[in-house]
Amino acid sequence: MHHILATAPHSPTWRRKLEKRSRSNAPDFPSHKPQTSIALLNKSKESNLSNTIFPQPPKKATTMMKLHSAPPFRAEQMGSLLRPDNLLAIREKIAQTGISETEAGLPTVEQEAVREVVKMQQDLGFKAVTSGEYNRTRFWGLMWDEFNGTIRLQDAEASMFRLYHPDVVSLIEKDRKVMPGDSVIAGSKLTHSAATASNLHELKLVQASLPQSEWCNIKLTMITPAWFHMRYKQGRAYSASAYANDEEYFADVAKVYRAELSALYEAGLRNVQFDDPGMAYFCSQAFRQGWAEDESNTGSVDDLLDAYIKLYNDSLAGLPEDLHTGIHLCRGNFIGGRHFSEGSYDVIAKKLFEDLNVNTFYLEYDTERAGGFEPLRFLPKDKNVVVGVISTKLREMEDKEAVKQRIFKAADFVAEGSGESREEALKRVCVSPQCGFSTHESGYPLLVEHQKKKMSLVREVADEVWGQA
Numbered sequence: 400m401h402h403i404l405a406t407a408p409h410s411p412t413w414r415r416k417l418e419k420r421s422r423s424n425a426p427d428f429p430s431h432k433p434q435t436s437i438a439l440l441n442k443s444k445e446s447n448l449s450n451t452i453f454p455q456p457p458k459k460a461t462t463m464m465k466l467h468s469a470p471p472f473r474a475e476q477m478g479s480l481l482r483p484d485n486l487l488a489i490r491e492k493i494a495q496t497g498i499s500e501t502e503a504g505l506p507t508v509e510q511e512a513v514r515e516v517v518k519m520q521q522d523l524g525f526k527a528v529t530s531g532e533y534n535r536t537r538f539w540g541l542m543w544d545e546f547n548g549t550i551r552l553q554d555a556e557a558s559m560f561r562l563y564h565p566d567v568v569s570l571i572e573k574d575r576k577v578m579p580g581d582s583v584i585a586g587s588k589l590t591h592s593a594a595t596a597s598n599l600h601e602l603k604l605v606q607a608s609l610p611q612s613e614w615c616n617i618k619l620t621m622i623t624p625a626w627f628h629m630r631y632k633q634g635r636a637y638s639a640s641a642y643a644n645d646e647e648y649f650a651d652v653a654k655v656y657r658a659e660l661s662a663l664y665e666a667g668l669r670n671v672q673f674d675d676p677g678m679a680y681f682c683s684q685a686f687r688q689g690w691a692e693d694e695s696n697t698g699s700v701d702d703l704l705d706a707y708i709k710l711y712n713d714s715l716a717g718l719p720e721d722l723h724t725g726i727h728l729c730r731g732n733f734i735g736g737r738h739f740s741e742g743s744y745d746v747i748a749k750k751l752f753e754d755l756n757v758n759t760f761y762l763e764y765d766t767e768r769a770g771g772f773e774p775l776r777f778l779p780k781d782k783n784v785v786v787g788v789i790s791t792k793l794r795e796m797e798d799k800e801a802v803k804q805r806i807f808k809a810a811d812f813v814a815e816g817s818g819e820s821r822e823e824a825l826k827r828v829c830v831s832p833q834c835g836f837s838t839h840e841s842g843y844p845l846l847v848e849h850q851k852k853k854m855s856l857v858r859e860v861a862d863e864v865w866g867q868a
Contacts, residue, residue, distance in 0.1 A: 564680070591655045
């Protein structure tokens with residue numbers, strides 16, 4: 400995983416095609432709250448507002464989910480890997496000259512690069528292989544651009560954004576009037592489209608690099624359904640003509656995600672990881688304080704958390720049981736290894752672990768910014784945790800014995816909460832780096848040799864703690 404709405408270093412042809420839905424086609428976006436009669440109520444009645452704007456809190460599951468294993472595997476990596484120079488060079492050539500991808504030879508180079516990175520992962524002992532996100536410029540990819548109804552805004556007005564949102568704080572300088580780079584909003588009703596093909600293309604790149612018997616282990620990363628909502632001010636993630644409120648908007652987001660996941664499942668996908676920096680921002684006291692002080696918001700910050708959990712659950716409703724689902728929380732991994740927020744999981748752990756209907760939680764734990772392992776006491780018996788205790792931001796190698804002790808400590812808190820022994824709890828614990836190695840396509844502090852050493856350490860630790868893949 401990943402991070403941020405920054406200006407892409409390259410804008411190749413495959414991105415320009417989507418940019419035709421430009422700012423010139425965008426509707427006017429006056430400052431507005433969702434168009435509902437509730438918005439006319441005075442301050443004394445605002446306690447009722449969140450019930451109208453936000454969906455009702457997610458209901459707790461009455462039955463346990465199926466406990467998935469393999470995936471997740473004992474040694475995991477988060478998806479993005481350092482791009483080879485020849486792939487970056489071709490993308491740069493396309494961006495600079497405007498020649499087609501075929502003329503530049505991109506399809507052949509891209510497929511070969513993915514084939515090599517899949518082999519590298521397998522040689523290091525990783526089972527849940529990814530494309531390295533080699534077909535993406537940034538970790539969230541192009542899926543949202545491909546949905547019918549979305550509009551891309553270039554250098555959107557800063558007034559659209561929550562200026563206390565960690566991403567936004569980092570990208571909008573003081574007194575700056577625009578958000579640099581591109582932003583996506585819903586200009587009309589969202590629907591899934593046959594043109595939503597970038598994830599399928601990525602899956603096929605990896606499938607072409609493996610025998611069909613191993614397709615079930617392929618991991619595809621996908622951006623959170625809330626990615627283009629949380630950073631915007633109330634009602635600004637969509638036009639007033641498209642949706643009256645968040646509940647209507649979330650209902651359609653869930654529909655397009657179900658359609659996308661169903662299509663990918665039919666193509667052979669059995670392992671998906673949602674990348675969600677925003678979920679970790681609920682742990683940030685600075686974000687919580689900013690939300691409370693923002694008079695344009697409706698409901699509390701915890702109402703929003705409930706709404707996002709319900710959005711996930713609705714997005715996953717009815718999908719086959721053998722589709723393994725996970726969510727990766729991190730606090731930002733921008734170019735240069737920069738982070739965006741701090742805060743322990745204890746603020747959200749009980750609600751998140753119990754109510755979110757995913758099989759596995761991939762959690763950043765490489766620094767003190769994430770707090771301790773105590774929140775893992777709330778992990779239900781039907782869910783897994785992958786502890787990200789190895790940094791992708793620093794070249795220095797972690798001490799293997801210290802990493803192993805941290806895994807045991809994490810397992811002890813899982814055991815404490817579930818009434819199990821450490822050995823039993825370890826069956827639901829795995830290890831990984833805290834984030835991806837290249838959440839944008841370039842600009843990261845580690846070199847290929849550092850990446851290989853870090854991944855080898857993950858594999859060695861897993862072998863010594865569990866003695867299995």
